[in-house]
Amino acid sequence: MLLGSPLRAEEINIYFKTSPKVEFLRPYADPAILSLLVTAADGRALERGSVKIRLDAPKSGGFFSTDFPFVEGTRLTELRLPLRQGRANWKYLFPIRGEYNLFVEVESADGKKAGKDFQIKINENGYKWFLLGGFCLGLFLFGFVAGRVFTAIGRKASLVVLITVLALVRNEVSVLEAQEPAKVVGTVRLEIDPATVGKPTRVRWSMDDGGLGAKSMIALTLTITHLEESKVIFAVERVPVAGEFAMTFQFVDGSEHSVVAVAELRGQAPVRTEHRVSVTAVEPPATAAIPAIALFLFVIALGLGTGRWSKLRLAKR
């Protein structure tokens, strides 16, 4: 799918596409390849320049929450990529359903700037709706049976004593590492600020001046992987950088991630740097689940009423 955006057609055109197509993307399934194509007015790719990319998460959907309520409406990532033959590509795993906003600002080598917003609508996994429906059906049947049991016809009714032992709720705040120390491998540094769910984290890779030399020739591959799920959640491949690459990135899951940077220089062996990031989890307040619980209770109550109605109807015959 190509989301074209003839932006000030006389100067710069920006095109955006995803692979696979947007309609096939699902939250937290597989990472998508996001591609930008920037052309000049004559249709030829912009040879030199850079794009500033800013991705914002969908705003809160209203009554019901997504899996990651702290992520809703927040900045997910912000980075600048150089254009190669008018193109810039990166991988990203969309964490939640909803409409994302991607802002792209192009700066050509001669200083011309152009910006454009793109909306990316990610639909929820179909099987999740199926499971939700099945769960609600189960609750309805549960309520239906209870409704029939609680309705006394032709005999003395008695109050049913229901005893359930409930576990105590204990709040526990997960406090993980407060600071991720910079990891230095030779002349290469990979610095990552303390990561907390809901807040963008600064990620910076750099190579010292006295390093392996030929800074302008560095092709950097940066990959962020969710270790528990073994999923790549962000990646840029062989981006030409001049000794430094920085971006802000939000880790949306409070678990361990791996950030791997591989720097390739002409005539040199690749320099690999890896950094483990323990992301501080932020649990949503218990009240965030109230809409969902209210829905489930409503379904049970509906089952209760239907069960009673069916039993009374049978008794009248």
Next chain:
Amino acid sequence: MERTKGARLGIALSERLSFLIKSGIFLSICGATLFIALASSYPAVRDTLHKVRHSLAVVPCH
């Protein structure tokens, strides 16, 4: 409508009121169970039902 007799307590409840009381207790217990299963931060429950919460699409997890 038949009346419910609480013989021991010496009170009589209409069948409809009896149903409402039973349903109220039943829904309260269901609500508490759902709250503990889906919204509590008790680690044993939270970790066990982690995938269930994600699977239900409308239950917040992180």
